[in-house]
Amino acid sequence: MTAKEEPLFPIVVLGGGAAGSAVLNALGDAGLAADTALVEPSPYHYDQPEWVRVGTEGRDKADTRSPRHANIPSATTWIQKSATGIQPDEQIVNMDDGTAVRYEHLVVALGIETLWDRIRGLKSSLGDQGVCSVYGYEQAERTWEMIRSFSGGRAIFTAPSTPHKGGGAPLQILRRAESLWRDTGTRAQTELVFAVAAPTGLKEGAYDDLSRDGDKDDVHVYTGYDLIEVRHEAQEAVFSVTKGRSQTRQVLPYDLLHVVPPMRPPALLEESGLAHRDGPMKGYMEMRPESFQHARFATVFGVGDALGVEGEKTGERAREQAASVAQALLRLRAPNK
Ligand SMILES: Cc1cc2nc3c(=O)[nH]c(=O)nc-3n(C[C@H](O)[C@H](O)[C@H](O)COP(=O)(O)OP(=O)(O)OC[C@H]3O[C@@H](n4cnc5c(N)ncnc54)[C@H](O)[C@@H]3O)c2cc1C
CATH class of the missing domain: 3.50.50.60 (FAD/NAD(P)-binding domain)
Structure with a gap:
């Protein structure tokens, strides 16, 4: 497939967890759902904080997951694949099946492993x-x-x-x-x-x-x-x-x-040149804390646990970041809305 044949989306969101789905829903509310694609392999969305109640109160684990499509706006394109590479200079995301998509703006919401x-x-x-x-x-x-x-x-x-x-x-x-x-x-x-x-x-x-x-x-x-x-x-x-x-x-x-268990940022960030190369945030996404925009690639934003920011990694924080990023994208893409 040549670069011209790869589908182009105005906004691509990588990862549909707490942060990614919050971005998608905010974009949907702003009328940008049809401009957006989600790359996410899992058929389910998981409410991870509720696993504490499963383990300590006996809540049914099935209540903590819901079908993916219930968590994304219907007009958003869901690409059910894993991202295996990001080429920020070319604005391309590569997938595990050898295909790729192009983006105008990318939101990285890959969580931690x-x-x-x-x-x-x-x-x-x-x-x-x-x-x-x-x-x-x-x-x-x-x-x-x-x-x-x-x-x-x-x-x-x-x-x-x-x-x-x-x-x-x-x-x-x-x-x-x-x-x-x-x-x-x-x-x-x-x-x-x-x-x-x-x-x-x-x-x-x-x-x-x-x-x-x-x-x-x-x-x-x-x-x-x-x-x-x-x-x-x-x-x-x-x-x-x-x-x-x-x-x-x-x-x-x-x-x-x-x-x-111990955790680490997704290897994909380091391999794609989007991560801090050293220091305490090594491996986490390098971004400007005031805008959640990548420090070197202006078309890339980040939200959620994968970000190189101090402090706790929580869904609550991820949702606040998602609201800021959705606002920034809205200003860039639909300044009159
Ligand atoms: C036991 C437990 C208790 C918690 N308690 C709380 C709490 O009380 N309060 C609170 O606010 N937070 C809590 N959290 C934290 C909260 O769940 C996370 O901070 C939040 O889920 C982070 O959102 P995220 O979108 O960054 O990552 P995630 O929600 O983990 O989502 C990442 C998504 O990226 C996808 N993905 C990964 N790799 C790829 C790839 N290569 N290509 C495409 N997609 C990919 C994954 O499938 C996943 O859907 C808890 C978490 C756990 C596990």
Whole structure:
């Protein structure tokens, strides 16, 4: 296919998650739905924050997903494919089946990827013998079965070393499990551990309310504890522990282990030259924080978890960014509307 044969859309949105679908709906409200194409392989839209309730309240997981077409304006073209490359100079997006589309404006809303494989032994043990996570549609339901039937012992909840989506979700999951175990009477037989990979608390004093020295209801907060291996048969969690300049290993037996996996920005951003090349935002999309426009390619905008911005990665934030980007596109494309 030559460049001229590739279909051209005024606006192409990559990814139809919380951020992408918010952009599409705002563009739809502004009368730009027919000018817009969505590139998104998944037939479903997932309400990821609700996975916490699936895992800690027993909400039906099927309620957290809906058909993709219900979340995009009917006049928008849905290209049900994965993007495999972005050529920002040529304004082209390549797809996994060898086809491509051209764009006048691109909105990158690819989210972040979860890296289950980065923790040795985790993927094969998820959902079995106390190893669980609400950070996935399939796993969330099994988490509820494990939390509900927990009869006491040591319960470890982790937070990863990488930026993660969901802001305070790792701690919120612990809190919800603890509240249930108080109701069922299991809390008194439970040693609760919050193992945080960051060497110090996320914010000064962030866990002060968890630890009350000597109280039997303490939550033991271990900072600098980065989960690196799950020994499923032995029910042992192996942590790389950083204290100041020293690094050691600690093996903690568990009866329940809730894991928030490490995450990373989509490799596509780095491969396409759209990502920060170094520094703390390496791999995340480089953009101007005041406009969400790419720092070097004026036809490219970004929204959601894939952006190289400080702070928490949440759907709430993604939707605010989406509203700004839709406004900017509206000014560029339909200044009289
Ligand atoms: C357990 C959990 C709890 C959370 N709790 C909260 C909360 O309480 N409050 C809150 O505000 N937020 C919460 N979040 C975070 C929130 O879900 C995310 O911040 C939000 O979904 C980010 O939106 P996004 O569109 O950037 O990414 P996503 O919603 O992840 O969407 C990314 C989309 O890109 C698509 N995609 C990926 N690769 C490609 C490709 N190559 N080509 C085309 N499409 C692609 C994916 O299929 C997906 O649809 C939680 C998340 C989780 C997992």
